Amino acid sequence: MDFNKINDQLTVSSQITPEEVAILKEKGFKTLICNRPDMEVDPGFESEIMEKAALEAGLNFAYLPIFPGQFPEELIEETARILSEEAGPVYAYCRSGTRSTTAWALAQSGRMDPEEIISQAAGAGYDMRGLRPYLAG
Template sequence: MEFNKINDAITASDQITPEDIAVIKEKGFKTLICNRPDMEVADSLSSDVMAEAARAAGLNFVYLPIMPGQFTPDLIEETTRALAELEGPVFAYCRSGTRSTTAWALSRKGLMEADEVIGQAAGAGYDMTGLRPYLAG
């Protein structure tokens, strides 16, 4: 499990396990977002299993699966809503953290300057420069 802090509100990570949730809770996170589709993981890491473990630890859980390269307007809207409405800080995960970071970055359009989004993502180890035209649009 990685803690790739984008900013004080959100951290991205690679795949976690139910056992990792205690550490996530201990570090002060309040909401867990799973961006990894169930079809990519073993049953022991399914969104249902992770949701149960998160709720047992007192965390909010949101399942927003992203197939590689498929960032739909609905997904971006749901990500924006989750980040605005659910208690933070948020811990988001997928296979490598890239999809979670990309969803966050796309949800910031109109809320943050493109360079700020790209810079924060870069500070966490994710290259979002390819999103500049969309973010600046």
């Protein structure tokens, strides 16, 4: 289980297991975002199973699937809403953590300086320099 901390508000990673959700609660996370589409996962890792594990652990849960290369405005807006309104810190996962990081970065456009977004992502091991034109608004 990876803990790629973007900032105090968000940590991202690759796919987690239902059993690992309890660890998130122990580490102080309050909300879990699943950015991995169900069609990508093996049986036992579908969003319904992950949601059940999250709720049993006392975490909020959001299923915001991101298909490779597709970041619709509604998804970015919902990511921004969750990060600003739901209890944090937030833990988000996808296949590698890149889509979760990209959704966060795009959700911060206009809220944070683009260089700070890129720097925070880089600190967690994700290169968001290619998003610079989008982050600048």
